[in-house]
Amino acid sequence: MEILRIEGLSKIFGSGHLEVRALEDINLSVSEGDLVALLGPSGSGKTTLLLCISLILDPTGGKIVFDGQTIFQKNGWAGVDMRRLRREKIGFIFQSHNLIPFLTARQNVLLPLSLVGLKGEKAESRVRELLEQMEIADRADYLPALLSGGEQQRVAIARALANNAKLILADEPTASLDTARGVKVMGLLKKIAKENQSAVIAVSHDERMIEGFDYVYRLKDGRIVGEKTNSTLN
Amino acid sequence: MDLAIYDLKLHRGRFIATVIGVGLLFTIVLAMNGLYRGNIQEGLALIKATNPDLWVVERYRGGPFNEQSTLPEFYHYSVKAMPGVEKASPFIYYTVERQIEGKSRHFSIVGFDVFGGLGGPQKIYAGRNIEQAHYEMVAHQKLGLRLGDRIPLGLHTYTVVGLTKEAVSSDGEALVYLSLPDAQEVLYQRDNEAVRDQRERLLRTLSGQSYLSPSQAEKLLPKLQPDTHIINAILVRLKPGINRAEVVRGIEKWLYLSAFSTEEELQLMLKGRLASMTKQLLLFRTLLLIISVIIVSLVIYTFTMEKIRSIAVMKLIGAPNWVIIRMVMEQSLLLTIGAFLFGLALIHNTYQLFPKTLLIAPGDDLFTFMVAFAGGILASILGLWHALKTQPAMALGD
Ligand SMILES: Nc1ncnc2c1ncn2[C@@H]1O[C@H](COP(=O)(O)OP(=O)(O)OP(=O)(O)O)[C@@H](O)[C@H]1O
Ligand SMILES: [Mg+2]
Numbered sequence: 001m002e003i004l005r006i007e008g009l010s011k012i013f014g015s016g017h018l019e020v021r022a023l024e025d026i027n028l029s030v031s032e033g034d035l036v037a038l039l040g041p042s043g044s045g046k047t048t049l050l051l052c053i054s055l056i057l058d059p060t061g062g063k064i065v066f067d068g069q070t071i072f073q074k075n076g077w078a079g080v081d082m083r084r085l086r087r088e089k090i091g092f093i094f095q096s097h098n099l100i101p102f103l104t105a106r107q108n109v110l111l112p113l114s115l116v117g118l119k120g121e122k123a124e125s126r127v128r129e130l131l132e133q134m135e136i137a138d139r140a141d142y143l144p145a146l147l148s149g150g151e152q153q154r155v156a157i158a159r160a161l162a163n164n165a166k167l168i169l170a171d172e173p174t175a176s177l178d179t180a181r182g183v184k185v186m187g188l189l190k191k192i193a194k195e196n197q198s199a200v201i202a203v204s205h206d207e208r209m210i211e212g213f214d215y216v217y218r219l220k221d222g223r224i225v226g227e228k229t230n231s232t233l234n
Numbered sequence: 235m236d237l238a239i240y241d242l243k244l245h246r247g248r249f250i251a252t253v254i255g256v257g258l259l260f261t262i263v264l265a266m267n268g269l270y271r272g273n274i275q276e277g278l279a280l281i282k283a284t285n286p287d288l289w290v291v292e293r294y295r296g297g298p299f300n301e302q303s304t305l306p307e308f309y310h311y312s313v314k315a316m317p318g319v320e321k322a323s324p325f326i327y328y329t330v331e332r333q334i335e336g337k338s339r340h341f342s343i344v345g346f347d348v349f350g351g352l353g354g355p356q357k358i359y360a361g362r363n364i365e366q367a368h369y370e371m372v373a374h375q376k377l378g379l380r381l382g383d384r385i386p387l388g389l390h391t392y393t394v395v396g397l398t399k400e401a402v403s404s405d406g407e408a409l410v411y412l413s414l415p416d417a418q419e420v421l422y423q424r425d426n427e428a429v430r431d432q433r434e435r436l437l438r439t440l441s442g443q444s445y446l447s448p449s450q451a452e453k454l455l456p457k458l459q460p461d462t463h464i465i466n467a468i469l470v471r472l473k474p475g476i477n478r479a480e481v482v483r484g485i486e487k488w489l490y491l492s493a494f495s496t497e498e499e500l501q502l503m504l505k506g507r508l509a510s511m512t513k514q515l516l517l518f519r520t521l522l523l524i525i526s527v528i529i530v531s532l533v534i535y536t537f538t539m540e541k542i543r544s545i546a547v548m549k550l551i552g553a554p555n556w557v558i559i560r561m562v563m564e565q566s567l568l569l570t571i572g573a574f575l576f577g578l579a580l581i582h583n584t585y586q587l588f589p590k591t592l593l594i595a596p597g598d599d600l601f602t603f604m605v606a607f608a609g610g611i612l613a614s615i616l617g618l619w620h621a622l623k624t625q626p627a628m629a630l631g632d
Contacts, residue, residue, distance in 0.1 A: 087552025100544045102241040114235040
């Protein structure tokens with residue numbers, strides 16, 4: 001089932017001679033459980049695309065349909081509560097500094113659950129389960145500052161998955177990790193996303209990290225210039 | 235999930251230091267509340283305890299407490315003769331600084347007609363009232379005297395025959411009751427040296443007048459000795475069923491004096507001597523509360539700015555605004571309420587140690603708490619404003 005469809009999406013920063021066309025005519029369709037990778041040089045618009053999909057940035061033109069609902073359409077706001085969509089259906093993982101520094105690993109994962117009103121033993125056992133899946137349960141009561149970069153990213157993934165997000169947006173989640181840790185973190189993300197039937201759109205510079213992804217899109221100067229489908233998985 | 239508390243746990247030291255600092259400001263505010271109540275209570279205590287129907291004082295004077303008033307002693311006979319007056323007693327009141335048991339003490343002296351006159355001590359908890367025309371005194375326990383103590387005041391020695399603990403002077407100092415002539419003597423006493431000195435000066439003035447012979451000057455001298463039969467007020471009790479206003483009109487018209495009811499006398503104090511103190515304390519308290527709000531504001535602002543990235547992350551993962559508002563405001567209120575409770579505990583355990591009487595009233599505590607609470611909300615505005623305008627995109631990038 002299709003979870004995300006983007007049609008003719010564009011994003012222009014600034015105006016006049018300061019105008020930057022960060023995204024131009026992006027068309028994309030993502031289905032439940034899809035692993036989608038975005039590759040491209042620095043400044044090609046990868047981060048901008050993730051921010052537009054979650055309406056953290058307002059696109060300039062085009063249309064976005066998420067989970068059967070039009071959340072953006074040129075010439076007007078579609079009238080959706082994006083904060084609510086984000087906490088219920090979208091998970092975020094970014095390069096670094098994902099975690100709230102004054103909350104322990106366990107509390108960081110608990111936060112999105114409490115935002116949707118899940119409390120008590122139910123919430124606690126969900127947190128335990130996620131931390132175990134991410135192989136970080138033994139660090140549950142540590143503050144982020146006491147965790148290594150890889151451990152922090154695994155907690156961030158657990159948090160992104162906590163509410164069974166339909167879509168995970170990951171912006172270079174392994175950039176601050178060495179290759180071995182990066183591969184491990186990505187492996188866990190892939191495994192759990194598949195189990196949950198969550199779609200993942202992940203940005204990376206490093207081809208090794210996106211091994212096994214279903215689709216790979218290449219961006220250049222704000223446009224999709226290449227597309228590869230991993231037909232072995234079907 | 236209590237985000238505010240989790241964050242404060244991480245900044246325990248700064249939080250506690252601020253609670254103590256702002257708490258000390260609240261202590262001063264609460265102390266000033268008590269000082270204000272205490273001042274009013276003490277300023278009015280003697281008037282309330284004496285409580286005659288009328289206070290007759292020098293014309294156009296708001297005496298004898300709010301303003302100086304002097305009358306010749308014999309005027310009380312004239313007042314007594316007014317229709318409707320049952321009793322009229324001379325009354326003298328002044329403040330002195332004298333040596334008592336080797337220490338310099340500040341206190342006030344009340345002189346009254348000890349043979350059935352108004353204005354004497356109310357409740358005597360030990361001993362008795364003054365029964366002799368001379369050399370007995372009733373003292374407030376603040377002076378630390380015991381029954382039977384013999385206290386030299388000026389030229390004579392007075393025996394403590396009774397002790398009181400209620401009424402104090404309008405400055406909150408101890409009161410000493412003496413018979414009227416004793417009180418006048420203590421006020422106007424002169425030793426032989428001073429008397430001789432004054433005689434010399436008067437004689438020189440008189441001798442300088444060309445129309446007086448030296449022997450005439452000598453004869454005039456005793457007539458010019460200053461009059462010590464001076465009082466400050468006449469206390470009046472009216473006959474039952476008499477219209478007070480009419481008696482007041484009579485006294486003012488025929489005796490050329492002023493007369494006030496006890497209620498008016500209280501108002502004179504409240505609008506006079508006590509009013510500037512009231513305004514002063516109100517101003518100080520307002521300033522201290524404003525300073526507290528500013529300090530809490532700045533501390534909450536720094537707390538908020540330090541977690542601005544966390545706030546962006548929360549918005550990014552979809553936290554509604556009220557979660558963020560609650561976090562900031564809760565910290566501000568925890569800080570303010572913590573500081574208030576610190577101040578409250580401190581003042582309730584130390585108010586007896588203040589040199590002036592502090593009258594701690596639960597109503598004042600409650601009112602101050604409500605002002606502090608409103609201040610806590612106000613103090614969170616700066617932080618809230620920054621928190622709410624933070625863009626979720628700030629969570630990305632370095
Ligand atoms: N807030 C902004 N205002 C103006 N221009 C912006 C803004 N954000 C991004 N841009 C521009 O948009 C273009 C795309 O930026 P984007 O951050 O999406 O690139 P990226 O592919 O994520 O690069 P990197 O690999 O370095 O993270 C760049 O030219 C960038 O300078
Ligand atoms: Mg980027």
